[in-house]
Amino acid sequence: MERLLQHVQRYVELDSEEQELLLSCMRYVEVRKKTHLLKQGKICTARYFVLKGLLRQYIIGENGAEQITHFALENWWVADYDSLDRQQPSEFCIQAVEPSELLVLDKEMEEELFKKLPKMERYFRLVLQRSYAASMMRIKYIFTTGGEERYNHFNSLFPEFIQRIPQYMLASYLGFSAEFLSKIRAKRS
Incomplete structure (x- = not known):
């Protein structure tokens, strides 16, 4: 409480x-x-x-x-x-x-x-x-940036959060497929 x-x-x-x-x-x-x-x-x-x-x-x-x-x-x-x-x-x-x-x-x-x-x-x-402001920024990022840039932005804001979320859920939230997210993460390794 x-x-x-x-x-x-x-x-x-x-x-x-x-x-x-x-x-x-x-x-x-x-x-x-x-x-x-x-x-x-x-x-x-x-x-x-x-x-x-x-x-x-x-x-x-x-x-x-x-x-x-x-x-x-x-x-x-x-x-x-x-x-x-x-x-x-x-x-x-x-x-x-x-x-x-x-x-x-x-x-x-x-x-x-x-x-x-x-x-x-x-x-x-x-x-x-x-x-509401955060939701509007998320919508802006979905419409104005590529998937990899969206992932990198989200990761920079919430690095510990990314570790908690199953990959397919994170992909869904960021607006792309789990396979695309796997490719992004593989490039970073």
């Missing part, structure tokens, strides 16, 4: 009473590798803060292929925010890549939290702004 409080304090200041209120709205869960937190067609009912582990968010194409759109590791949030907000079926799946420890903020508790602690709305706005 300390990880969440430290993360929140980077954006908004909470006194001890406010921290207790925040923590009282969260529930702790442990999930095994490959556990789905959300499946396509289901309504997203919570947002997840990763204390330990790794999650992925992905879509399933018409051909059945998975395309990873987002990873969440320690101190990151993940949810299908459109489904969560509108309470409509999700186009995405969220799954644990590693055994993970999560804090869950259910939709009903979120609304209650925002009423009692408006600072948390500011916190989530700031977090989502950064997440």
Whole structure:
């Protein structure tokens, strides 16, 4: 729980009473590798803060292929925010890549939290702004750079992360085949 409080304090200041209120709205869960937190067609009912582990968010194409759109590791949030907000079926799946420890903020508790602690709305706005900006940069890189340059850029930003992600998942996230990623890595050896 300390990880969440430290993360929140980077954006908004909470006194001890406010921290207790925040923590009282969260529930702790442990999930095994490959556990789905959300499946396509289901309504997203919570947002997840990763204390330990790794999650992925992905879509399933018409051909059945998975395309990873987002990873969440320690101190990151993940949810299908459109489904969560509108309470409509999700186009995405969220799954644990590693055994993970999560804090869950259910939709009903979120609304209650925002009423009692408006600072948390500011916190989530700031977090989502950064997440949106990062997503836009990722899209820019996908459209404006070659695969090898995308890999090198991602590797320079997140070298330890690359070691944790299975090769086929990293390739999916970066927008190319696992075979292409193998060729890139072979050239670097």
